[in-house]
Amino acid sequence: MKKRTLSQIIILLILIAGVVVVVLPMIYMVSTSLKPNGALYEYPPRFFPKLDEITLENYQYILAQKKFIRNFINSLFVSIVTVTVSAIVSSALAYCIARFRFPGRTVLFAFIILTMIIPGMTMIIPQYELAVKLGTINRLGGLIPFYVAWVIPYSTFMIKGFVENIPRELDEATYMDGGSVFTVYFRIVLPLAKPGIASVSIFNFLTAWEEFPWANTVINDDFKRTLPIAISGFFGQHQFTQWGYVFALSVLSLLPILIVFIACQKFFVAGLTSGSVKG
């Protein structure tokens, strides 16, 4: 028994050492955001600020700027609408593909798999042209259909797996009771595939919340930007980079993700693993 306790302690120590290495960059980000902005160019650089120089002035600066508050609201708006629309649209697609044979079903599924494989960014040129034609350049709402289109393949594929696990007898029973295709969708599929829909929704939120290349290409108005663009916007605008502001805004933008992640941890793991273990 003693040998077992010893090995447990060794494993614990290795894991703790690993965690320290892994979270070091995050801690450095937080500690830099708490230093006075002038100290960032001080030599020698320090990992932690001195106790008496810890300050919230970077946060006060960020929160006093109307545009950053707007950027935060913009990101929240785009992410929430993207998640909601893609949950409805993808679950409907997944249900139809899993349960019915309709013309073009095979082609649709082939395109879903294909677009999961190729990087979304390879389509940025024709998508940019499309955005120009549709007049959605430099419009916040214009981001949403592109984000929804990007997450549809993965979401549909994952939710389809969950729908296929719902016994068909439940569908049959609903039809016997005079229910329709809609009734099955609303009364059976949506409630029973909820864990799958929840887990893809978390990923979709993360995708929309952190998306950089597309928003950076089509939005150029300070007040219409999303958070990642606002954060990277600190570069080039100023003569020298004010890292304190960069990291204060970064910490603030990580908070919603942390909240979602910790609140939905259960679904997170379910979504990640259902694809892999089966595959």
Place this chain on the structure above:
Amino acid sequence: MKLKAKGKIQIGVLLLPGLLIFGLFTVYPIVRLFIMSMTKWDFGSFANQELIGFANYMEVLTDKDFHVVFGNTIIYTLITVPGQMILGLLIALLINSLLRGQIPFRVAYYLPVITSWVIASLVFKYVFNTEGLLNYFLCNVIHLSKQNIHWLDTRWGGMAVAMLLGTWKGIGWNMVVFLAALQTVPLELYESAALDGANSWHKFFDITIPSIRGTILFALVMLTIGGFNVYTSIKLITDGKPGHQTDVVLTWMYYKAFSAGKFGYAAALSFIIAIVLAILAVIQFRLMENKE
């Protein structure tokens, strides 16, 4: 099952929004991309875009800059994919053998995954700055180097930082995926092996690895796609500097389209990336089927 007309209409109603969005914003751009890749189209020829067949493809494939950025992408993938998988599997094995307290480690190791690429890239840029913390540590604390290393000003320095970031950010995902797989391996296998006198190495290579082979291949496919997807970290850390020495295929494609205005070239490049990934995925899926 036989459906009445009403049922068919309802299926149509359910399909319509998804088909419209997916069709207009994804399928149409793919088709358009293919046409663009066959078109002579740059800043100088906006008015008359003529079809020129595969000339753009030839230009990409014979371009020396493309060879550099394609090489960078391959190296990035070849190093970060095994790096993440080995470290992720190692941590998963350690966490799996803990008798209690697995959850806090799972959460902590997953933090880099949920940190956005933009933020992670900026933190790494700050740490690896020539006047940054790491150089100070190397020169003045442990005296490994006499002068500050210019991490971000050379091809391999910049690539190394991007690869380190890619590995760091991906370990958590691998850990979660492998942990789930490890929990499906039947314990009896280990017990009977122990009775036969197998040591830990034998158990790992003869039981664990074969049992999670499906997951290993799944991770391989996903991470290879991820390796070719790298964009934000390179864009924000080196922006391809010096010269286009640290560019990868996507940053190079973006530069060619939106800075150099060579849309035909960039479209052909995009299509080449898509084809390479599709071929790689098919090969890996085949491997997966054969092994099962």
